[in-house]
Structures are given as C-alpha cells and as structure tokens.
Amino acid sequence: MTLERYGHGGDLQTAAETFGGSPEHFLDYSSNMNPFGPPPSVERVLRERWRDIAGYPDPAVRELRGKLAAHYGIPAESILVGNGAAELIDLLVRVLKPGVTALAQPAFVEYEEAVAHAGGDVHTIPLRAGDDFTLQSQPLEHALAVSDLVFLGHPNNPSGALVPQPLLELAASSEGAMLALDEAFLDFVPEERQLTWMRRAAASPRLFVVRSMTKFYAIPGVRLGFLVAHPDRIRELKERQVPWSVNAFAQWIGCAVLDEAGYAARTLRWLQDERPWFAAALGGLGLRVVPGAAANFLLCRLPDELAGRVPELQRRLGGRGVLIRDASRFAGLDKSWLRLAVKLRADNERLLAALGETLQAMRDEPHPKEDGR
Structure with a gap:
C-alpha cells in the first residue's frame, strides 16, 4: 500500500493502517506544515x-x-x-x-x-x-x-x-x-x-x-x-x-x-536558519538537495548507488515511525526522488539519525535493479 494512495502526503490514517500504531505516533515529513503548529x-x-x-x-x-x-x-x-x-x-x-x-x-x-x-x-x-x-x-x-x-x-x-x-x-x-x-x-x-x-x-x-x-x-x-x-x-x-x-x-x-505578526516573524527567522542547516546535513548523508527558494520543504535525490529505492526507503522509515514523501508521484520524477518537510531541530536530528542508519543498511544489503528506474 502506497502512503500517497490519495495523491498527497500527510495521510496519517494510511500510515497507521500500513505500519501499525496510532496516527499520532508518526514523525511526519511527508507533509510540509509550519512545525510551530497553529498560533x-x-x-x-x-x-x-x-x-x-x-x-x-x-x-x-x-x-x-x-x-x-x-x-x-x-x-x-x-x-x-x-x-x-x-x-x-x-x-x-x-x-x-x-x-x-x-x-x-x-x-x-x-x-x-x-x-x-x-x-x-x-x-x-x-x-x-x-x-x-x-x-x-x-x-x-x-x-x-x-x-x-x-x-x-x-x-x-x-x-x-x-x-x-x-x-x-x-x-x-x-x-x-x-x-x-x-x-x-x-x-x-x-x-x-x-x-x-x-x-x-x-x-x-x-x-x-x-x-x-x-x-x-x-x-x-x-x-x-x-x-x-x-x-x-x-x-x-x-x-x-x-x-x-x-x-x-x-x-x-x-x-x-492574520493578526499573528509575532508568529509570522518567528517562523521566518527559524526557517532562514534551519533550512540551510538541514539541507547541508542531508547532503552530508549523500543526498543531492535541490536548492529551491526558502519554502519549508526540500526535494532530494538518493545517491547513485541507491537510485530507484525511495519506495523501499519509505517502507523502512515508516516502520521506524518516520514518514517521507515518495516524490515519484510527481510527473517527471523517478523513484530516486523524495521530498522532506523542514521541521524543528530536535525532529530534524531524529530524522537524520533514522535516515542515515537506514541508508547505510540499504547500502550493506544487495538489491536487484528495477526496470524503469
């Protein structure tokens, strides 16, 4: 079962049905909302x-x-x-x-x-x-x-x-x-x-x-x-x-x-610092990160030795309670691309740890090539 069965990220009910547990159990990087939550x-x-x-x-x-x-x-x-x-x-x-x-x-x-x-x-x-x-x-x-x-x-x-x-x-x-x-x-x-x-x-x-x-x-x-x-x-x-x-x-x-000027200013200050830090950390794991603008998400490509394995990465991370967006659902991208939200530092560090361990495990295990990658 694909997590993007309805064409979007953030489907915590499908995640719970797929991996077990309750919807609130997941750290959701598949949808990109302001991580400070509602004002x-x-x-x-x-x-x-x-x-x-x-x-x-x-x-x-x-x-x-x-x-x-x-x-x-x-x-x-x-x-x-x-x-x-x-x-x-x-x-x-x-x-x-x-x-x-x-x-x-x-x-x-x-x-x-x-x-x-x-x-x-x-x-x-x-x-x-x-x-x-x-x-x-x-x-x-x-x-x-x-x-x-x-x-x-x-x-x-x-x-x-x-x-x-x-x-x-x-x-x-x-x-x-x-x-x-x-x-x-x-x-x-x-x-x-x-x-x-x-x-x-x-x-x-x-x-x-x-x-x-x-x-x-x-x-x-x-x-x-x-x-x-x-x-x-x-x-x-x-x-x-x-x-x-x-x-x-x-x-x-x-x-x-619309009256939440302080909330808006705080969000922009946070993103200006966190986005480049997070992008650099993902690059350190071997991912290619598309520069983009200052939006609160990052489009990334797996390293060549793991090309085409985003669906597998999504399943492995989902089993650990972390959700990512399989970007191959977007026209023009293949199964080497994923999209990640930018969240607060503690969550980003948790994602990076789980991602780094999972990528290493995938490198250590042989994987047959898939057609149409």
Whole structure:
C-alpha cells in the first residue's frame, strides 16, 4: 500500500493502517506544515466561538476578505475565499475552460487533476534537474504560443524553485495564454511582499493568483485559501462556487491568524536558519538537495548507488515511525526522488539519525535493479 494512495502526503490514517500504531505516533515529513503548529489565536477562536456555529457562516466572507485586503493592500472585491487552495484551483480551471493548459512539471498533482476534471489537455513544460528545476525561457515561450492557460507554482512544489521574474513578466504580457500562479508557499519566503503577484492580478483579467492559509499557519484541517483576480473574474468565479464553501470556523480562524505578526516573524527567522542547516546535513548523508527558494520543504535525490529505492526507503522509515514523501508521484520524477518537510531541530536530528542508519543498511544489503528506474 502506497502512503500517497490519495495523491498527497500527510495521510496519517494510511500510515497507521500500513505500519501499525496510532496516527499520532508518526514523525511526519511527508507533509510540509509550519512545525510551530497553529498560533494561539486558533485555540482562542475554538474556545470562545463554539456556540456561534448555531448560525450560518457569512456567504460573502466579508470580514475575512476585508482583513486580507488590508493585509496585502489589494481590493476586497478582487478576493475570493475558498475551501482550501485545492477548491480554488479546480474552480478556476472549470470556469476558464482552457482547451490546453501548460504545466511546468514536476508540479503539484492537483493542477493536472483539475485540467482532467474540466476535460482539457495538458502541455508539459519539462523542468530539468540540471537546471535545479527552474523554469527556462524557451519552453515557456513555446507553451505561451500553444496553450490557453499557463499554471505555475511560485515557488514550485516539490522543488521549491521560484519562477524567475523576467519569465513572469513574459508570461503576464502574453496576448495568448492566461497566467495562473500558485503562491501557496510564498509566505515562507522573506521577500514575499516583493515577489507576490497579487496586486497585478487584482488589476488584470488575464492573471490569477492562488494562495493557501493552511501551510504557513499550520491549519490544514480547517481548509482555507483565497484567490486574487480582477473583480469581474471574481464575480464570474463566485457564481460557480459551491454555496457555503467556507465554514464559520474557517472564516473566524482566518481573521485571527492574520493578526499573528509575532508568529509570522518567528517562523521566518527559524526557517532562514534551519533550512540551510538541514539541507547541508542531508547532503552530508549523500543526498543531492535541490536548492529551491526558502519554502519549508526540500526535494532530494538518493545517491547513485541507491537510485530507484525511495519506495523501499519509505517502507523502512515508516516502520521506524518516520514518514517521507515518495516524490515519484510527481510527473517527471523517478523513484530516486523524495521530498522532506523542514521541521524543528530536535525532529530534524531524529530524522537524520533514522535516515542515515537506514541508508547505510540499504547500502550493506544487495538489491536487484528495477526496470524503469
């Protein structure tokens, strides 16, 4: 049984069914949430507002849209809040109905799933390991010429690579394809305010930005994201959105966490130090670590002598209570690639110890080569 049976990491129930034990037993490096956990305001909302669920949530999500508008300096009428970024990705593709959508792959699997749901075709923009999975100009230019929509991760998942600014300008100025940017992890990047395209999207009918609030604030169980676009586009999307998509607790929690300036600053300080330390330690074990940006995850490749053995590594570590992401589930990557979250130092040291011992055990044992590696 693969741990990514539903196409994602963080499936602790499947881990428990596969390896035994309870879900809380596992050290989960397969999903990449803020390791500080939800900020204190989340507990406060749950404790103080539980009686308020006797009433319906605001169908227009007015308070949260207003706070997001003030927080990012964009008009409230350019914001659509949704049940996680996944809902908004699917909604956007269904409404735009692109015949051909260009995807820079490897990428978040739900882009391709959304295209399939809408009956469209995918044009693949290959991202190469030799370029550290950074988008290049020539394949992008071709994609803009043959596609109706270009969907890019900024930074990309699983590589963590940002789209170079000149290429964003090129795509945004295209008279052909529309541009959608998934900025789900951009708030982990210190230069977020300089790098985000939300303000541009609010003024352009051909540009869309999708954001997640669940990663940075460690609230994936709430399901909360938002999309920024021209007000005309927002009205068009809202008409097709499922009614009552955003529940009351999600709205209240979203408003609360936006006031957590101390939590946000602490997260950025921690990641700025921990990510390079963790990357260097993984490199010391023989893994190739993709540089990426400053997202809270790392894409790694096994050393050549262990190529193709990530599924085995995942099983061995799972038996020790440690979960990793088999990155071969991302288009364009084989079974030599894994993705790891960045966590707090004590957890990272535990992962490194288990990983180092397991890699050595795999080196010491003969292993037949697998076809299609």
